[in-house]
Amino acid sequence: MNLRELSERLNLSQTTVSRALNGYPEVSEQTRRRVTAAAKQYNYRPNVRAQTLATGRSMAIGHIIPFSKQNEMVNIVFADFIAGAGEVYAQHGYNMSLSLVRDEDEFSAYRGVAEKGAVDGIIVHSPARDDPRIDFLSELEIPFLVHGRASEVKTPYSWLDVNNTRAIETGTRHLLDLGHRRIGLINGEERMDFAQRRREGYLAAVRQAGVAPDADLMRSNEMSEPYGYTATHEMLDQTDPATAFVASSIVSALGIRRALQERGLVMGQDISVLCFDDEISYLPNGQTVPVFTAIRSSVRAAGRRCAELLIDQIARPDQELRTELWDAELVIGPSTGPCPQKDA
Template sequence: MNLRELSERLNLSQTTVSRALNGYPEVNEATRKRVADAAALYNYRPNIRAQTLATGRSMSIGHIIPFSKQNEMVNIVFADFIAGAGEVYSRHGYNMTLSVVRDEDEMSAYRGVAEKGAVDGIIVHSPTRNDPRIAFLAELDIPFLVHGRASEVTTPYSWMDVNNTRALEQGTQYLLELGHRRIALINGQEKMDFAQRRRDGYVSALQSWGIAADETIMRSGEMSEPFGHASTLELLDGPAPPTAIVTSSIVLALGIRRAIEERGLRMGRDVSILCFDDEISYLPNGLDAPVFTAMRSSVRAAGRRCAEMLIEQITTPAHDIRTELWDAELVIGGSTAPGPAKDT
């Protein structure tokens, strides 16, 4: 059943039927009802391909996720972010077009998707410090929003981010106040902007207490449980093991805890852990009380907000830049305890 058939059965023009269904004012309420009833009866559903061609809007948002043979890993927060964004999209009649492309093809994927008119806007994931995609998209003149920031990019662009620097500053600060002085960092890959910012926050908190950051107890790499584990074993077996560890992800924290216990120590008592908790749905930080002391910020909520912001940007005539910075919240769990400097 298409529009022509439906309009023929109703003895109305396609124009009128289309307008009736799309809520235009220039149609009698009685006919509108007649049309709506017939549409329901015949189970009419406008062909979305024709619709997008006619309107020029695709009602779809693009997400491009790069993948490389070397780094097979999927971003751990990806699923929850997508779930959050997707909720908002479907509420607004949009859907999500996801392209998984080899990373050497990523740029051309953006170009392709934008110029072919496949999407009305794009979300950029996991920006690096000097992310080339941003200038590129700005030039393509398509609405886009970055989840995160790219510190070294000068082109103005829209973004939504959590204050990573402040989060790790605050977290490290908390450990310092507890009396820890030798605090390690296990971070994500430092080409990622968020990882750099977190490192900055960590370093800056130490400095404000007159402690120089020590490269020998800083690690960065893939955010996986085994990496957290292996890094921690190294740290604990090193010449001057830390009494506390700050880390970028709950999945790393799981590995860290395992290593601590493997060395016969106890988390909280012997070594404290403070982690960043994105509230990943299958890795909740405890069921009732938080297990880990954490800087918490829901990535799912971030996904929702990014989607909203991008839709606003698309529907608003002026393509104005919009930005939003969230603060992570400190939650106290069982993974931290007073450190050695507390008793002095």
Template sequence: MNLKELSNALGLSQTTVSRALNGYPEVSAKTRARVVEMARKLGYEPNQQAQKLATGRAMAIGHVIPRSVHDMMNPIFLEFIAGAGQTYSGHGYDMILSVVEDAREEEAFREIARKKKADGVILQGPRVQETRHDLLDELGLPYIVHGRISGAEERTSWIDVNNLRAFERATKLLLDLGHRRIALINGRETMDFAARRRAGYEKALADFGLEVDPALISSADMTEPYGAETAYRLLKSKTPPTAFLVASMISAIGVSRAISLAGLKMGQDVSVITHDDALSFLPNSGDMPIFTCTRSSIRQAGMRAAEMILQKVQTPDGPPICERLEAELIIGQSTGPAPSVEGAQKSG
């Protein structure tokens, strides 16, 4: 199968098909999707060397991951990469993935730019105090931020979940159910997404006239043991929470384990809402999912981020491309009305 045969099968010119496969912005999204699907169906694989010569591009997108972020987000990051990789391959692009020590991150970006190893990069895990975008601007390397950089939203291209709104809605659901002691088991609050989630939680409490209790807020890597140990400690305190708002499904499984160890029933004695990235290996599905959750597919975000960086590569001098995703609020089995004081005393 060559380009001419693919073009004949589609009834399009070879120029249009080539431009669609290479992500040129003048080709409509509908036409591009049709070309990519037909190429996949017929087993067409672009001659990457020819593409490189024709376009003067590396035909690759870089992902530089500092080890601290990789260790924290490994399962979630892999799902994002799976989505991005699917898009890259459909457009004849390779992915360059580098996991580096934090101190070598700047060097890795400079090497990509100097050696022209990639046509653009996706910046992962933006921090509250972020400067990497300034370096990429200096290098003239097109990039998309997966997440947002506070204070730089107007001049950077990004795709992000509306974390503040998602956790505000989740907290208000628990408040509407009568819960007043709601624990937040958050991710690392040096990360922008976690700071936004905490802001949403605090905003909901303020709207209900409630003060934030720092003893109910924790921040760490989103692991199962972190969820279990934090929840168990809080449940055994003198004034335990009646509900938990959790940053990830992985940590929420730990919270569920802690509730069981404390002799309580999730959804009855203690409510739980978690953020669900729709991880393929950890489904929270069905007519009545186990966890009530704020859901936004990380794989779909990866696919969309890849489309955006390819567009940015084509038009590096164009205006910033920004996309804010709204998380769904899905009701599951893990939430219920706050237990009465009498009921809580009996269960204790």
């Protein structure tokens, strides 16, 4: 059943039927009722493809995810972001279009998806410090919003980010205040902007406390559980071992915990652990009481907000670009405590 058939059965024009169904005022209440009733009866659904062609809007938001063997972007954190964004899309009648593309194809994918109307807007994930995608999308003149920032990109663009520098600075200072001087940083991949910023926050806090940064105490990698595990062992095997850790993700913090357990060390007593907590739904940081001392900011909420901002940008393209900087919150849990005295 398509519009033509429906209008024929109703002895009305396609115009009127279309208007009746789309809530235009140029149609009497009576006919509107007749039309909606018939649409329901014959189970009429407008063809989405035709609709998008006619309106010029596709009612879809694109997420383009690069994938390769080394670098996995469809991860736990991403899933929660997607869930948040998806909720908002649903409320506004949008769909989410995910395309995984090989690294080398990413640009042509943006072209393909963006330039000719498969989507109305794009969300850019995990920007690098000097991410070329941003300039590229700007030139395509499609609405887009970056989750995170790219510090070295000069073109203005819309973004939503957590104040990563301040977050990790606060967390690190908390450990310094507890007397720790050998603090291991188990960071994400530092080609990502957020990881760079976190590193800066760590360094700022450490330096401010008069501690010389030690390259042996800083790791950068994909934030998996085994990574946290291995890094912990390594940093505890050093001649001047770490007494505390700052982890960029709760996932690697789980690895830290495993390593400590293996060594018979008690978290919060022998070794302190602090992590960034994205409030992942399946891996909450405890229920009522936190398990890890953490700096937390919900990535799901970020997903929701990004979706809102982008949808607004699509609706009102003449407005200014949207930017939002969120502060993360420090939550004290039992995983951190005073630095044990060396000669005790």
